[in-house]
Amino acid sequence: MAKPRPVTGLHPDRRLRPNARRILQVRIDEVYSFDGLVADPANVTELHDMRIACKRLRYLLEIFGIAFEADLEPFLDEVKGLQDLLGDIHDCDVQIPMLEGHLRWLSDREGGAARRLVAQTTASRPRRRTAPPKPASEAAFRVFERQLETGRRGDERVGVHALIARRRRERDELYARFMDTWRRLKAERFRPRLEAAVGIEGDA
Amino acid sequence: MARAWEVPGLRGDARFRDAAGRVIWTRWTEMMSYREGTLLGEDIEELHAMRVSSRRLRAAMDAFEGAFPPKSFKGYLRQVKEITDVLGDARDLDVAIERLTGLLQGLRRDERAGIEGLIARYRQERAAEDPAISALFDRIDETGFEERLAGYVEKHTGVRLAKLKPAPPEA
Numbered sequence: 262m263a264k265p266r267p268v269t270g271l272h273p274d275r276r277l278r279p280n281a282r283r284i285l286q287v288r289i290d291e292v293y294s295f296d297g298l299v300a301d302p303a304n305v306t307e308l309h310d311m312r313i314a315c316k317r318l319r320y321l322l323e324i325f326g327i328a329f330e331a332d333l334e335p336f337l338d339e340v341k342g343l344q345d346l347l348g349d350i351h352d353c354d355v356q357i358p359m360l361e362g363h364l365r366w367l368s369d370r371e372g373g374a375a376r377r378l379v380a381q382t383t384a385s386r387p388r389r390r391t392a393p394p395k396p397a398s399e400a401a402f403r404v405f406e407r408q409l410e411t412g413r414r415g416d417e418r419v420g421v422h423a424l425i426a427r428r429r430r431e432r433d434e435l436y437a438r439f440m441d442t443w444r445r446l447k448a449e450r451f452r453p454r455l456e457a458a459v460g461i462e463g464d465a
Numbered sequence: 466m467a468r469a470w471e472v473p474g475l476r477g478d479a480r481f482r483d484a485a486g487r488v489i490w491t492r493w494t495e496m497m498s499y500r501e502g503t504l505l506g507e508d509i510e511e512l513h514a515m516r517v518s519s520r521r522l523r524a525a526m527d528a529f530e531g532a533f534p535p536k537s538f539k540g541y542l543r544q545v546k547e548i549t550d551v552l553g554d555a556r557d558l559d560v561a562i563e564r565l566t567g568l569l570q571g572l573r574r575d576e577r578a579g580i581e582g583l584i585a586r587y588r589q590e591r592a593a594e595d596p597a598i599s600a601l602f603d604r605i606d607e608t609g610f611e612e613r614l615a616g617y618v619e620k621h622t623g624v625r626l627a628k629l630k631p632a633p634p635e636a
Contacts, residue, residue, distance in 0.1 A: 271531035273482040280481040284528060320524030323469070324488060327477045356561075363583060420572065420579025424565075 263310040265317060266291055278460075281325035286461050288318045292340075293452060299443070302436045305354045312347035315340050331458035339446060346439040353432035360425045367417055379405065467514035468634050469521055470495045485529035486622025491631040492522035493614065496548070498633065500602060503552070506595060509559045516552040523549055533621050541614055544605070551601050555594040562587050 268287045271280050295311035298304055322337040379402065446452075456462075472491045475484060496518035502511030526542050565584050569577060605611065615626050 265527065268531065271481070273485070273532040274480060277477065277479050277481050277484045280531065284531075317524070317527065320521065321528055323521075324525060324528050327475060329477075360583075363586070366586075367582075416575065417579040417582045420576035420581075421583065422579075423572070423576045424568075424580065424583075 263313060276328075277325065278328040281321075281328045282459055282461055285318075285321055285325065285459050286456075288314070288321055289452060289455065289461075292318055296443075296447075300440070302433075308347055308439075309351050309354070312344055312351055315344035315347060319344055325459075329459055333458060336451075336455045336458065339451060343439070343442060343446070346435055346442060350432060350435045350439060353428045353435065357425055357428050357432070360421055360428070364418060364421055367421070467499075467517060469518075470631050470633055473629050473631055481529070482532045482622045483624060485525075485532035486618050486624030486626070487629065488525045489522070489529060489618055489622075490615070490624065490626050490629055492518065492525045493611075494631045495633070496522050497611070504599060504602065509563075512552060512559065512598075513556055516549065516556050519545065519549040519552060533617075537617070541617065544610055548601065548605075551594075551597055555591065555598060558587050558591040558594065562591065 266287050268284050270283055273280070291314040292311065295307055295314065298307040299311055302308075319337060319340045322333050322340065326333045326337070470491055472487050475487050479487075496515055499511050499515035499518060502508060503515045505511070523542070523545050526538075526545060530538060530542075562584055565580050565587070569580055569584075572580060618624065619626055
């Protein structure tokens with residue numbers, strides 16, 4: 262997670278408003294520093310970091326709202342909307358590898374179960390012959406393991422695969438919605454309007 | 466989501482330092498009001514509310530960091546971050562279990578076994594989180610964190626916390 266940029270020039274013994282303005286300026290910059298980087302849906306880390314930046318800005322707008330005459334609620338709602346979309350994208354980005362890990366976990370469990378079963382089978386085999394029984398060949402073991410997998414836990418994979426596919430589709434849709442929202446906010450001059458509302462001097 | 470508590474005596478023309486004390490202490494009190502319900506574990510919304518409050522507290526601490534000496538403040542921030550993280554791990558599993566359970570009905574029969582298996586696994590992991598939450602709050606008590614935080618906030622903001630008396634919003 263990206264660390265918040267330091268805010269300098271604060272004067273704790275002065276009023277809330279000028280200090281809040283300084284902090285907000287840095288946090289607004291932080292959100293907009295991801296513009297361009299998030300245009301690539303594969304930039305998972307940048308999308309996550311932008312979510313964190315939005316979260317910081319959103320909470321600041323909540324906390325410092327009282328210090329400004331302008332109504333910051335509409336700005337807060339927009340930032341929250343962005344944060345929610347980025348949060349849902351992040352959930353997919355976290356969940357898909359987790360589900361893939363779960364598939365591997367299922368395989369490991371089955372493999373372990375298969376080995377135990379083979380050991381049990383070998384141990385319980387009646388010993389009529391004087392010569393020790395030959396161990397099963399690796400190839401024979403693999404066939405046995407595959408059969409066991411299919412019979413025991415293979416059915417669990419169907420649902421997990423379906424869920425992975427579903428999450429991938431959702432991720433694509435969420436990303437498209439996020440980009441639409443982000444482009445709209447830029448077209449509506451969200452940043453200069455917010456900066457004007459909190460008295461940050463700019464080209465608004 | 467649980468509504469944020471009103472911050473007693475907070476005014477738009479307050480000094481930054483004064484606002485810091487009022488907001489941070491209100492958010493701490495708000496968060497700790499969910500402690501019993503979270504430890505009881507009967508309603509997942511209690512833990513959710515506590516986590517949301519802990520994030521509000523963290524945000525407040527981030528916002529007002531400039532009112533405190535940077536070095537000593539980091540220790541308090543770290544403890545609050547740990548609370549958010551521990552609650553977050555449990556909450557993520559609660560959400561996953563709830564969402565997957567909600568999905569079950571719309572799934573084909575051959576897809577259900579996998580999701581049921583996943584839910585069972587998450588339930589096991591979730592049960593393992595309870596002792597971690599309990600241990601965290603024991604540690605907070607044993608180290609007298611609340612008293613230390615109160616003293617620290619009072620010292621650097623000048624706000625008399627005993628007089629603040631934050632309370633939940635009326636329903």
